[in-house]
Amino acid sequence: MRHTVIIPSYNTLEHLKNTYSSLLKYAKDVDIIIIDDASSDGTAEWLGTLVNKDLTFHIARERRGHTHWYDEGMKMANTPIVSILHSDMIIGPGYFENMLKHLKPLSIVCATRIEPPIHPAGKEKIVRDFGMEAEDFKWDLFEKFVEDHSNKQIGITTKGIFAPWMLYKEDHLSIGGHDQRFAPYGYEDSDIFNRWIQAGYQMIQSRDALCYHMTCRGHKWNAGVGIENSDYKDTMERCRKEYIRKWGDWIQNDEYQYPTINPKFDRGIILHNGNDQLLEALEPWCDTLYSDLDYKEYIDKEQKVSIMDMKRKLLPLDNEKQNAIFITIDGKTFNQQDFTYLMQLAAILKQSEQTRGTFTLGNLKIEIIKYYEEILN
Numbered sequence: 272m273r274h275t276v277i278i279p280s281y282n283t284l285e286h287l288k289n290t291y292s293s294l295l296k297y298a299k300d301v302d303i304i305i306i307d308d309a310s311s312d313g314t315a316e317w318l319g320t321l322v323n324k325d326l327t328f329h330i331a332r333e334r335r336g337h338t339h340w341y342d343e344g345m346k347m348a349n350t351p352i353v354s355i356l357h358s359d360m361i362i363g364p365g366y367f368e369n370m371l372k373h374l375k376p377l378s379i380v381c382a383t384r385i386e387p388p389i390h391p392a393g394k395e396k397i398v399r400d401f402g403m404e405a406e407d408f409k410w411d412l413f414e415k416f417v418e419d420h421s422n423k424q425i426g427i428t429t430k431g432i433f434a435p436w437m438l439y440k441e442d443h444l445s446i447g448g449h450d451q452r453f454a455p456y457g458y459e460d461s462d463i464f465n466r467w468i469q470a471g472y473q474m475i476q477s478r479d480a481l482c483y484h485m486t487c488r489g490h491k492w493n494a495g496v497g498i499e500n501s502d503y504k505d506t507m508e509r510c511r512k513e514y515i516r517k518w519g520d521w522i523q524n525d526e527y528q529y530p531t532i533n534p535k536f537d538r539g540i541i542l543h544n545g546n547d548q549l550l551e552a553l554e555p556w557c558d559t560l561y562s563d564l565d566y567k568e569y570i571d572k573e574q575k576v577s578i579m580d581m582k583r584k585l586l587p588l589d590n591e592k593q594n595a596i597f598i599t600i601d602g603k604t605f606n607q608q609d610f611t612y613l614m615q616l617a618a619i620l621k622q623s624e625q626t627r628g629t630f631t632l633g634n635l636k637i638e639i640i641k642y643y644e645e646i647l648n
Contacts, residue, residue: 272371273300274352274437277344279337281308284317285405286359286485291321293361301325301367304344305358309334336455342448345440354437359485360384361408363417369480370437373428378473381436382480385416390486395431395476395528401483413483421479431527432464432474435482446470452517452578457510461522464530474529509576515555516579520617533617536642539594544602553600554585556613563588596620599636609633 276294280287287305294303305328307314318328327347331340341355352374356362362382370380387400399416402408446466453459468474515521519538523531540553542562550569554560566585574581598613612619612632619632626642 272352273302273350274354274367274371275302275304275344275348275350276354276356276367277304277306277341277348278356278358279306279308279340279344280310280314280358281334281337282310282312282314283358284310284312284314287314288317289361289405289408290356290358293363295323297362297364298367302327302348302350304328304347306340306344307331308336308340334455338449338451338454338456338459342451345443345448348440351440352437353440353443354435356435356482357484359405360435361413361483361485363421363481363483364414365417365421366480366482367437369421369477372426373475373477374437374439375473376439377442377471378475379432379436379438379442379467380475380477380480381432381434382482383476383478384433384435384484385413385481386484386486393528394526395429395433397481403485405485408483417481421481424478427478429476429478429527430474431476431525431529432467433528434460438472442472450517452513453510455506457507458514458522459510461530462514462517465518465532468530468532476527512555512573513577513579516577519556519558521614533621536617536620537595538616539592539597541588541592541597541599542602543588543600545600546602549600549602549605550585552610553613557584557598559584559586559592559594561586561588561590561592595639595641597636597638597640599638601634604634606634609635 276298278287278290291305294301303323303326305318305326307318307328307330309331315330318330329347345353352371354370366382370382373380383395383397385397385399385401387403388398389403392398397420401413449459450462453462519535520533525531538557539559539561540557542549542553542560545562545564547564547569550560550562550564554569570581570585598616600609609632612635625639627639629636629638631637
């Protein structure tokens with residue numbers, strides 16, 4: 272069945288060339304959408320030289336990030352089935368065919384990544400070194416490995432979810448696509464995985480659909496773009512806070528990278544003897560925070576980068592309290608173990624049979640007024 276693959280790219284030209292070459296070699300009946308995210312490495316000029324009736328490309332005037340362009344690519348797609356591919360991924364023989372055979376409505380099918388040994392091993396991936404830079408990629412060895420491995424894994428699936436993935440376009444649109452609070456990038460994948468699971472979608476990993484992933488060599492680890500860049504650090508920290516604010520928890524996956532989703536509870540933190548450092552650490556982990564601190568500077572800083580209404584979230588200590596669960600904290604005794612309990616509280620409450628009453632965790636006093644779980648979308 273004809274389908275569309277969406278590939279946003281930012282300053283990954285040499286990797287993108289390999290990605291495109293692999294599509295020409297192994298993809299049949301595929302519309303290719305490449306979105307240049309305002310690159311400065313000649314990507315736009317290279318795209319302008321390509322002649323391919325199956326290729327559509329878009330040149331962005333300003334950088335918006337892949338969280339934005341995945342969804343814009345969905346709008347551009349004219350087929351009922353779509354997939355996403357990173358611009359540093361190289362597909363192997365049988366890649367799309369082996370994903371399509373598992374796809375059905377209300378399901379997400381992901382491929383199996385082969386990655387060089389700069390990341391830890393995991394049951395959801397294969398660690399093999401076929402090159403760590405675009406110009407060093409070992410095409411012949413990669414193709415032979417994929418053919419041998421795929422023949423041993425025909426039809427085998429496991430339960431996990433991560434990029435690259437494929438689904439029906441309607442199933443993506445029906446949950447509203449990516450949450451743009453995580454634009455330009457940063458935990459948007461974990462957020463949408465959670466929402467797919469909550470919507471009842473089936474997660475399928477095809478063990479015989481293989482691609483090689485250079486592991487973001489053109490993004491995360493690229494000098495001036497990735498971890499050495501202050502904008503990258505600030506963006507990831509902002510999105511980390513937004514994820515915790517939304518889900519009330521941090522990302523958890525099983526050994527196959529299938530998400531564990533704990534309930535979202537309406538939590539109020541009552542903070543005594545607080546300070547600005549505690550405010551920074553605690554605020555994302557609650558729906559309301561009550562203290563006698565001066566919030567003005569913090570609100571001015573965070574409201575610029577968060578969709579949450581900080582003025583409604585940060586309230587005086589003597590304000591009327593209406594949350595379902597209260598966590599009372601004394602800043603003089605609060606320690607790292609207490610913070611660990613706070614971060615694990617959703618899982619602790621989920622496992623506990625207690626639905627009302629008061630108990631302690633370390634120096635934390637927990638009071639359950641009403642036990643219910645928030646429904647997120």
